[in-house]
Amino acid sequence: MQRWTLDINSPDWQSDPEAEAVCAALLTGELVAVPTETVYGLAADATNPTACARIFAAKGRPQFNPLISHVPTLEAAREHGRFDDRALALADAFWPGPLTLVVPKRTSSAICDLATAGLETVALRVPDGAVMRFLSARTGRPLAAPSANRSGRISPTRAADVISDLGEALSFVIDAGPCAVGIESTIVGLTDATPRLLRPGGIAREDIEKVLGTDLKSPAADAQPDAPAAPGMLLSHYAPNARLLLNAQQADPEDGLLSFGPSPLPGAQQARAEVNLSASGDLTEAAANLFQAMRHLDSSGADTIRVQFIPSFGLGEAINDRLRRAAAPRD
Numbered sequence: 001m002q003r004w005t006l007d008i009n010s011p012d013w014q015s016d017p018e019a020e021a022v023c024a025a026l027l028t029g030e031l032v033a034v035p036t037e038t039v040y041g042l043a044a045d046a047t048n049p050t051a052c053a054r055i056f057a058a059k060g061r062p063q064f065n066p067l068i069s070h071v072p073t074l075e076a077a078r079e080h081g082r083f084d085d086r087a088l089a090l091a092d093a094f095w096p097g098p099l100t101l102v103v104p105k106r107t108s109s110a111i112c113d114l115a116t117a118g119l120e121t122v123a124l125r126v127p128d129g130a131v132m133r134f135l136s137a138r139t140g141r142p143l144a145a146p147s148a149n150r151s152g153r154i155s156p157t158r159a160a161d162v163i164s165d166l167g168e169a170l171s172f173v174i175d176a177g178p179c180a181v182g183i184e185s186t187i188v189g190l191t192d193a194t195p196r197l198l199r200p201g202g203i204a205r206e207d208i209e210k211v212l213g214t215d216l217k218s219p220a221a222d223a224q225p226d227a228p229a230a231p232g233m234l235l236s237h238y239a240p241n242a243r244l245l246l247n248a249q250q251a252d253p254e255d256g257l258l259s260f261g262p263s264p265l266p267g268a269q270q271a272r273a274e275v276n277l278s279a280s281g282d283l284t285e286a287a288a289n290l291f292q293a294m295r296h297l298d299s300s301g302a303d304t305i306r307v308q309f310i311p312s313f314g315l316g317e318a319i320n321d322r323l324r325r326a327a328a329p330r331d
């Protein structure tokens with residue numbers, strides 16, 4: 001595995017010699033860890049079934065789980081999916097950015113069936129992360145990229161997280177520093193008359209509803225637990241080694257403590273380890289810090305991590321979704 005460390009603010013990172021090597025690796029079906037504004041992605045050529053199979057193998061991910069394809073522009077997205085007025089309005093408002101749209105797949109799309117799990121729909125995203133857009137544009141391929149962690153584990157927001165979880169499966173890890181949003185994209189399903197929130201994420205439900213002029217509904221009731229509308233929504237997910245307890249009323253000296261806001265829980269000073277997601281109570285800052293905080297508390301050796309109450313509006317919906325999954329009983 002090679003590591004390409006780049007400074008996204010320098011004007012010429014695109015002409016680093018590593019850029020060509022990474023594109024060549026992608027075009028021969030290899031796996032590359034790529035930073036985005038949400039989390040680090042495990043990227044592969046979405047038109048190459050062997051490359052996509054390598055993603056599933058590296059993640060240890062159930063095969064029924066379809067992948068998001070990343071493209072550089074709305075125009076590129078429209079080669080693969082059919083965009084109605086609602087989809088165009090959302091793309092216009094939020095792309096590039098942490099929004100994934102599930103739309104009907106064009107029969108002419110080159111995205112392979114393994115990437116869409118054989119569905120007639122496709123999940124498309126134009127990320128704000130310039131590296132992912134650049135690689136897709138330069139290779140001319142949509143890039144399938146789930147989060148670059150082993151299935152069910154905490155999503156990576158730094159290159160070092162990726163290397164410790166998946167290092168040996170990768171040709172390259174591209175290190176552009178920590179991810180600004182820190183939580184995965186919001187997924188909206190637009191495959192029938194009812195727009196649905198398939199996964200809360202980096203763009204708040206309220207902001208999407210404002211653009212659509214209508215409420216987002218839950219995933220369809222016929223989505224089965226083993227084939228849910230957004231199958232990444234399996235109940236136990238994002239799991240740390242420690243047990244997670246939500247809405248804690250007080251801290252315990254043996255435990256890790258995940259705090260939020262200006263008022264510490266009774267006993268916070270004595271906790272084995274404490275991270276405050278946002279001392280000012282800012283939910284966007286909290287989302288950016290969430291996965292790193294869970295990793296840190298997990299590595300403190302605590303058997304239990306207690307989580308202070310976090311409100312559920314704005315990005316709080318996505319934060320609480322991830323925390324509930326991390327707290328869910330495991331097999």
Ligand code: TXA
Pocket residue numbers: 036038039040041042065066067068098100102116119121122123125127145146147148183184185187198199229230231232233
């Ligand atoms: O922020 C993100 O979205 C990150 C970065 C790397 O871009 N990617 C990510 O991908 O979270 P992944 O593969 O971990 O999550 C993909 C989600 C899963 O819940 C999957 O089931 C859902 O998208 N999905 C993909 N295609 C779908 C489809 N056709 N219909 C419904 N859900 C779909």
Ligand code: MG
Pocket residue numbers: 146147155232
């Ligand atoms: Mg994931």
